Each structure stands twice: as structure tokens, then as C-alpha cells.
Amino acid sequence: MSTQGIPGRGEWAAVLCGLGAALPATVVSNADLTARLDTTDEWIRSRTGIAQRRIAGTDLTTEDLAVRAATKALTGPVSVPVQAVVLATTTPDRCCPATAPAVAARLGLTGALAFDLAAGCTGFLYALATAAGLIAASTAEAVLVIGADRLAALPDPGDRTTVPVFGDGAGAVVLQRGTAAERGALGPVAVGSDGTQADLIRAPRPGALRMEGAEVFRHAADRMSAAARNAAAAAGWALSDVDRLAPHQANARITGFVARQLGIPDSRQLHNIEHVGNTGAASLPVLLAQAAADGRLTPGHRVLLTAFGAGLTWGATTLTWPDLPPSHQPTEGSVADDR
Numbered sequence: 001m002s003t004q005g006i007p008g009r010g011e012w013a014a015v016l017c018g019l020g021a022a023l024p025a026t027v028v029s030n031a032d033l034t035a036r037l038d039t040t041d042e043w044i045r046s047r048t049g050i051a052q053r054r055i056a057g058t059d060l061t062t063e064d065l066a067v068r069a070a071t072k073a074l075t076g077p078v079s080v081p082v083q084a085v086v087l088a089t090t091t092p093d094r095c096c097p098a099t100a101p102a103v104a105a106r107l108g109l110t111g112a113l114a115f116d117l118a119a120g121c122t123g124f125l126y127a128l129a130t131a132a133g134l135i136a137a138s139t140a141e142a143v144l145v146i147g148a149d150r151l152a153a154l155p156d157p158g159d160r161t162t163v164p165v166f167g168d169g170a171g172a173v174v175l176q177r178g179t180a181a182e183r184g185a186l187g188p189v190a191v192g193s194d195g196t197q198a199d200l201i202r203a204p205r206p207g208a209l210r211m212e213g214a215e216v217f218r219h220a221a222d223r224m225s226a227a228a229r230n231a232a233a234a235a236g237w238a239l240s241d242v243d244r245l246a247p248h249q250a251n252a253r254i255t256g257f258v259a260r261q262l263g264i265p266d267s268r269q270l271h272n273i274e275h276v277g278n279t280g281a282a283s284l285p286v287l288l289a290q291a292a293a294d295g296r297l298t299p300g301h302r303v304l305l306t307a308f309g310a311g312l313t314w315g316a317t318t319l320t321w322p323d324l325p326p327s328h329q330p331t332e333g334s335v336a337d338d339r
């Protein structure tokens, strides 16, 4: 679907009924980075908003992170069988086979349709759109959507411009069929791509990421703002209706710019980049899980999600925050896994 001409919807909707996140226990602060890179805490904080990131060791795979986040999401009030697993990742553990079937098997979901989806840091929104389509087509009654990435493995370890930006993590949600009027309902997903700009973020292999930072910055700000406007309009929301803006955590200056473009005050913007950096496809579900855990998100909040990533890709959607039972609210402790 392009960001133009999003088709209308009937009364049904994909409804969020489970949420979880997992982060590696290892914290790498800006001070840690200054010991091995020609940089400063002040430079990283002022240019990116990042103070620390979580890094997975070689013994913690994308699959492991995905399973941990999904295990928590599956404790939600899911009332129908989970028949599909869509795993958004740019950093699968291997070329073949895909990671999703192994994740499904470890979760006891052998037999479910399961596949990986690569759309850079927009992967979670592409996966939500795909999951909504699977539910609409009656291919699956409920879909487990996971965003999991180990982006810290992509930069050249000596590149002071890209190393500070990225971190590792996973987040997951469960969607099931419901109605557009109920809490948890996902709105239309506005997604798009522009492969003519593919060279702006490129990683032929781990350790070899190349990013034209300033150009990426400009595209990210413009695309995230435009996608957010399209998704809000498609859902019939005015931007003043938005209680919480949940932007992909790429750079605090980018997300601040997007919020200003949309006229959404800082007090309504969710952020966690200072603690986790850019975690790719995990960024949005980790942000939602942490915000739900600490009370920044409460039932009934109208949430506008927007993202941008390598491809180039972009996307946005709306979500009315659900009533998740207290036992299912992810806590800060359960968001950060110990290893």
C-alpha cells in the first residue's frame, strides 16, 4: 500500500491483546565508548540523545531475544489461536532458514505460518500491516508480531559516527480480530519505500555498515512526519486528537523535529532512546512496553506510531491503547532480561 489513497475499512480491526519486550542485560554507556572511540559523552548526547545502549553478547541471538519478548506478549488476554508469527528483523541469525519458524517452535507454535520480514527500522510497522492483512483474509485468527534486532553488530567497530547510535533488543505484540471501536484497535497502516535511495544506509555484511547520516536524517524527518499525517488522516484523527506520539527511536533530534512538524507537544511524545539507542525493528514495541510499564501509556490513549528505516522504508499507524490486565503489564524489571 502506498501512503496515498489508503483504502477505507469496515467495522473490523486487528486488536492488540499482548505486549512484551526483552533487552540484553549488558549496558554500554557513552563513557564506555569514549575508552575505545575518538568521541565524547557530550557529542553523543547532544547529536543523538543517547546516553547508553544494551548490547547482546555472541551467546544471545536474535532468535533468543525474539523468544523472550514473545513469551511475555503471549501471556496477554489472547482469546483465539495464534496461527501466524511475523518476525521483523534486519539481523537474522543466518541467511537460511528464516528465524521465525525456530521462534515459533520454541514458543510451542509449531505448525503456525512463520516468516521473517526485512524492512529495516520500519519492520515492525510493515509486520503490523502484514498481520492485519492475514487476519482480514482469515488466514490467521491471531498473529504474533515480533521486532528483533542486533543492530550493534552492523557498524564497523572503529566508526565513531555509527557505533554510538545502535543497540540490541526485541519487542512483540499479539493481534487478534476485533472491532474498530474497541480499545487496542489498530488503524490503517500507511507504509511506503524508495529504493532509489538504498545506498544511504547499507550493510553488505555485519561490521560494514555505511550510512550517510545527514541525508538519512533529512529523509527520516520528512518521511516520518508525512507517514504520520497520512495514517492519522486515514484513521479519521486530527493531530490534536493524538495523546501519545510513538516515533521510531532513531535520533532524539529527528523525533523532536517530527513532533514539531506535527504540532504535538513534547509532553505527548514517548521516548526511550536515551536508555536503549536505535534498536531497529524492536524500537517501537520496546518503547510501547516501557511506556505501558511506567504509566506514560494508559488505556484509551490515542497513539500515533511512525517509523523510518533502511530501504528506504517508512510507515505509520494509529492505535487506541488497550486495557491489558495488571498481571500482563510489563514491568521495568521484566523488560530488561538478566543474563
Ligand code: COA
Binding pocket: 038, 039, 040, 043, 044, 047, 048, 121, 160, 161, 162, 164, 165, 211, 212, 213, 214, 216, 217, 220, 250, 251, 254, 278, 308, 309, 310
Ligand atoms: N564523536 C565526535 N565527533 C563525531 C562523532 C562522534 N561520535 N561522529 C562524527 N563526528 C564528527 C564528524 O567527524 C564530523 O566532523 P568534521 O565536521 O570535522 O568532519 C562532525 O562530527 C559532524 O559529523 P556528521 O556526520 O555531519 O554529524 P551529524 O550531526 O550528522 O550526526 C548522526 C551524525 C549519525 C548522529 C546523524 O547524522 C544521525 O543521527 N543521522 C540519522 C541516523 C539514523 O537515524 N539512522 C537510522 C535510520 S533508521
